[in-house]
Amino acid sequence: MDPLPPDIILTAIVISFAVGALTLIICYRVYLDHGTDNPERLPTEDEHDTGDELPSLAVGSALAPVMGPGNHPPTHGVPSAAPTPRRSAERRRDR
């Protein structure tokens, strides 16, 4: 029997599995950030966004404060009044 086609299919399945898991996580993050994962309803321009501001996730504990769709804090998804500028934002302004 030709060993190559099963080999190719298995490799493709494994890779799709990894990429699929990553896609699901990204979808969930987008849903947490914006309350939707419909690309038609996502904001398209970055100016209407909080820009460089880090979201509620703490550094180093990327999975710790997982929030379900029901218990969003009220400010979540709404641009905060005074985002603390970070380094890249300052650089962009200087230019």
Place this chain on the structure above:
Amino acid sequence: MNSLILPLLVPFLTALVLALLNGRYVLERIVAVASSLALTIWLVWLLLYVDTHGIQAVVIGGWMAPWGIAFVADRLACIMLVSSATLGTIVQVYTCWTVTETQQKYFFYPLMQITLLGVNWAFITGDLFNLFVAYEVMLLGSYGMMMVGASRPQVRQTLKYVAINSIGSTLFVVACGLIYATVGTLNMADLAVRTAALTGERSGMVTAASMLLLVVFGLKAATFP
């Protein structure tokens, strides 16, 4: 010439070491730049060696051409390897001043090394399906790098990037299958010989597969759509 797997081995091991060093900012930068610099110097030597001694090849595990995966270093591959390694080194030196410690904590340098591993792999492989695997490794590294810091616009745009590249990867596998069914090999050197000998209906199938590959590479190179 077994040392041809060095362009894969060095970035891979460096990525592992860098992932373990996460949090030691200065040491991480030194290791990343030193490893890239060493690989660049070795690749320049490989380019000169290939220039004088002709094309170098290694088949992994000693499995011969129709089944085994060949790594081939000809002059074009070496030139591309040298240029990508040089660019990678320069970019990593530049990031020493521009990447913040917060961003570095999101595994910036390991992801950079994984991306470089994918790029080197794509240049040195002599097998069409192996090229697909190399592309996926490169893409997974770049997905991670796009999300370094995980701010809201970054995650949102990464979703679109992942979606369009998933379509591209699917088409790539389809094209691989089509070529294997028609020509009966995936080795690139073998493909060139056998495709030239095809006639009639089968050469039409090869044209269809080539068009699929054109779409795939266009997608990855951001020229299409």
